[in-house]
Amino acid sequence: MEFTRKFTDKLSVEQVKIELLNTAYGNGHTFLAQLDPRTLFIWYTFFGIVPWFIHQESILIGMFIFMVITTITAKVSPLIIFILCLGLLGQGGYMLIVAMFFGGDWSILLPLLVLTLKLSVISLASISVFCSMTPEKLSNGLLKIGVPGQVSFSIAYGYRMLPTLIEEYHHVFQSFRLRGKAPNKHGFLYIRSIIYFGKIAVLSFYPLLLSTSKRARTTVEALETKGSFYGFNHPQVKKLKLIDMKFGRKDIYFLIGSCFYVILLFTI
Amino acid sequence: MKHQIEINNVTFQYPGAENNVLDNASLTIDEGEFVAIIGGNGSGKSTLCKLINGLIPHYYVGDFEGEVTVNGINTLESKVASLSEHVGYVYQDFENQLVSPKVIEDACFAPLHYGYTDYLDRATEALKKVGLYDVKDAFIWQLSGGQKHLLALASILSLSPSIIIMDEPIAQLDPTHAKDIYKILKELHAEGTTIIVIEHHTEFIASFADQVVLMDKGSVVWKKKVKEAFLDVELLMKHQIYPPQVTQAAFYLKKSEINLAGQQPSQQKKEFLPITLTESQYFFQKHQLDSTNLDFPIRKKEREKVVQFSDVSFGYKTLTREKMQILDGIDLTIYKGDHIALVGNNGAGKSTLMRLVTGLIKPDSGSIIVNGKNISKTPPEHLAEKVTYIYQNPEQMFIDDSVEKDVSFYMKSRKVPGYKNIVNQILKQFDLVDLQERDSRLLSGGQQRRASLAIGMGMDPELMLLDEPTANLDIGTRKHITSLLGNLKDQLDAVMIATHDMQLACSFANRIIVMHEGAIIHDGDRDSVFQNQALLTRAGLESPQILNLAQMLGMKDIYTVDQFVDAYLKKEAKDGVYA
Known part of the structure; x- marks a missing residue:
């Protein structure tokens, strides 16, 4: 205990x-x-x-x-x-x-x-x-050995999103706790509490998915305006990026x- | 002369939408203008701005008619990527715009991907302009909200665009940080950049912008010089836009004078309404007025305690595994009947203080007693039966797929008998009956806010804690929420609101607590807070403009435009003078 x-x-x-x-x-x-x-x-x-x-x-x-x-x-x-x-x-x-x-x-x-x-x-x-x-280094390494820019960027970006996603998940999880009803007794071997928390741990993923897909809209637009698409298709950009390697x-x-x-x- | 931006008769409809979001909109903007776009939620402001960098029609595939040219380029024949070198866009949800983990990398991203060999110099210069150079090696999740916003700006400045668009630049900022960002925009403007902001805060528009564009139902109603724009008070109010408080006061007085005296006021005043505090000096008479009597509840000593903080400290570990102290030695008692406004800068510890009461986080030392229970030993589910916390971002409260289900979630899980009736009543109270089947995440900002309040009321709390309930709202919606909050007072034992909105604090609270760097530096009411200039400066607060005006004119106890007008008229009627 x-x-x-x-x-x-x-x-x-x-x-x-x-x-x-x-x-x-x-x-x-x-x-x-x-x-x-x-x-x-x-x-x-x-x-x-x-x-x-x-x-x-x-x-x-x-x-x-x-x-x-x-x-x-x-x-x-x-x-x-x-x-x-x-x-x-x-x-x-x-x-x-x-x-x-x-x-x-x-x-x-x-x-x-x-x-x-x-x-x-x-x-x-x-x-x-x-x-x-670092994810950046990994991503640049992959780019160097010929993996397409979109893929290598996604790896780096995935990591950048990680803390945000964890935080968001945490918020949703807490919202479930604030509005839900915890079992009055823990039950044999905490079984009731475990089931309660297990359930909201799974349920919390749904709202997370929905809000993340909404966020992704802005990100995709921003990537477009920041010229990432241009960059992925131009060899000189790749060269510039990997110049230090x-x-x-x-x-x-x-x-x-x-x-x-x-x-x-x-x-x- | 050729205009820098020309929007000609553009009509646009999002795929699947019923109405045109832009309806025959036309607008021209010249190089070097500082334009503020105003209009109610859903009037098409953001959509209009997305025309300028070509996201519409290239990215949103809808029904597009009309023509847009930017720096002589027809957006239909160009690509978003090439337009972006002319136009930089900072989103309202700017956090999602940052794509790299480190500050300097994000600033480099755009020039690097456009293949500029001097990308590092460009990024460095941009970061210096917004004052983020000192944190260039920080990770973006270490930045405060305000700093993230500045980074989003720096990341587009690194391409040196000739046009910068910012969608609600200061919605989530405290007054000091808000001024900082406008000062940066002003500097960029002075260098010749065209600035376009979507803005609800007319006081900022009056001080910084030189042109105002009013939008309604997808059309541009007019574009006027800022001075003339705010003269049209009645029209603006009809569109739920409230000019600066000094302008409103002047407008009402002028109108009342006609009624009072039955004649036109002097010619000199006819075409003039002040829009900033400085201009107001020439409009209003200096008065030495008597204090007006306000029926303001006085705090009594012996009352029931709802929450008691004793010597509470709280901190958390940062990424570098160092401990960051957020709250330090907090002593605070919340009594029954308290309507508290918790004010202070971003990062002063307001949200943490409120979240501690919910039991979601536990203090490192000291104790918090909520209704006789120590929160450290009580699970949040039990505390939730007494205390409700309304998140700053309503989306974090939406855990079900419709408004109605979200509101009833709490009662349903507790099997409250007859909960359906209560839910219906709450939906009615917050104007959500028509929206109850919709997914809350897809509602507009104001609707989401109402839904989050309804969810809170659905928990039948004794104490309600609200984090920035009026942030990100247009002024019309903000007034609506403010009045809804006013109605809550009778239904609850106590309410606490963390806010940057001083007008809300003045009109709502009978107790104002000022926080600064994790400590409570003042606990009083609006008189004790707003008469104390040293306190305001230290905590980075701004009084409402009307209060500043009243103080300038030697009037006391004025917190709203109505009070000002009343007090002013009373005096004038007594003295019988007109300027």
Whole structure:
């Protein structure tokens, strides 16, 4: 009871918003954040795909250690790590239960651990990379590798809208609370309260959708007047936008270093 | 001479609409003019402005007739993107106009996308012009509402357009910030930019604009010089537009003098009505009038307490994980029978103070007792049975898909017997009977406001808290809402209104609380607030113009135009003098 109260205090809407925004925009000074987005793409293509095809535990453990280091240097928010752990444990846990249910025995534990290890490597690689790029950087990186302007812009804009959407959702949620009737008793295991809050959490999305679509009208018009359509279709604008994007020494060191480490893992 | 903007006989109908939103509208605007467009809600003001940057007909596909040329370009043959280099448009819902996360990036956006290599210099210059250069690296969600508005302006200035359109530039601003934005517009105007504003505040028009365009039912009624425009008081009032208070007072006096004396007043006065305070000096006589007696309720000491704040502080964590203190050591008691106006600058902590009473947010320290219950230990659902909070943005209160359902939501979830009758009564009280089936989000500003008030009344509260109930409304609607609020007084134990609208504060409240930087710096009534110049300056407040006029003429206890006219006439009748 006391624990849940403390936990919910920490997990206020405000707090979630702060964590999300810091994850997106707050880590501009870490080593990974100073790299060119293309370096990160190349790096991620390797560590996001290759682990699927590797079955040697020693290599996977080696990669896992490397990922833990990059995650630490990327200063990822504890909330994200917590959610990740929860996901991995849940995933592994439910597979174990299902396997047991259908007559498996403890011998499946080892393959499950290997699978969890693979998933961890991939997830940590994603987290290190995407927490190290601001949405702007990600969007410019994508633009550089040939993704259309509309798509790359949408990614950056989606993030820009995030705090507004959370706030709006919060307001609607509060309106439901101010006008609704909370259950008089919490019920067994808080079941009544959970149902009550679960219900308004879902209902709050509808008004949010309607008001957001109304807002979007102005945004689309504004984009038109700000020449975004012109910009998406003119190569010189793209060039102007990406003029600062360059491979530097750090990029080369990082890629070569990663290569050596992987080769080392395979040769041991 | 060629006009900069020519709108010739334009008729336009939105797809699916029944009536023409523009009906044979014609207007010319010359380079370097400062034009204010006035007219009731729904008279086609915004639509007219969207003609100028080509959003109509290129973006809104409706039935379009007529011709518009801007800087010699026919908008029909041009694109929105190329017109936007001539015309900058700041929306009423300017927040949705900001598309980048950082201030400097948003200012760069337009020139960058038009391919200007000097985009950074343009953005820097624009930010300097509006005074946002110091926060250029901030994220836009860290900005205040006023700063966001300035950023929206800077983001279009970076293209250096020759025409700037602002749709209700000061609707949500306190008087000090409102003046700031008009000063910036004035500077831009001095540099030769054509400025077009859609504006309800005639006092600002009188001080800043030089041309006025009156619109009604999709047509341009006239375009006049600002001095002549406000002479037509009767016509304006018919269109629900109220000229500056000094003009109204002068107009009524002139009319009454005719009745009183049965003869024309002197020739010199005939063609002249003052439109600013400075001009009024020559119109009105300096008077030393007796105080008029007002039946103003005097606060008694022993009354029932509704809400009690004791040493309340509140803050929240900002993006940089620092704590931002909003309220600091607030002590306040709200009694039965209090009609409070809560005034102060944007960001003084007014909304936070009210939201604390609802229990949606809890104080960091101190206690708030509502009807004997400590709010920190009571869920908001229970407090809602005593206290209703009306949001500044009515849309945040609409949680169902029709007005009627929204109003009955509270009673329905509590299974109040016979709630349908109560709902019908409330709908009637707020003129919503014809609109009850409509989705509240699609109503006009004034209708939305009425719906939000009706939702509040549907909760049968003892205390009602209203956040800026008259913001974003044209003056006619504002008067309507003000009178509706007046009727609420008898139905409720206490009412508290946070507002920048000093005319509302003067006519509504029997207690005025002034907040500044998270503290209550004054708790009194309209006399104690508006006679105290030091207080007004510190809190960034402006007295209603009529009060300034009365003070200038040495009259006391005048808060409305009617009071002024009465007091003035009484004196004149007694002395028997005409100027």
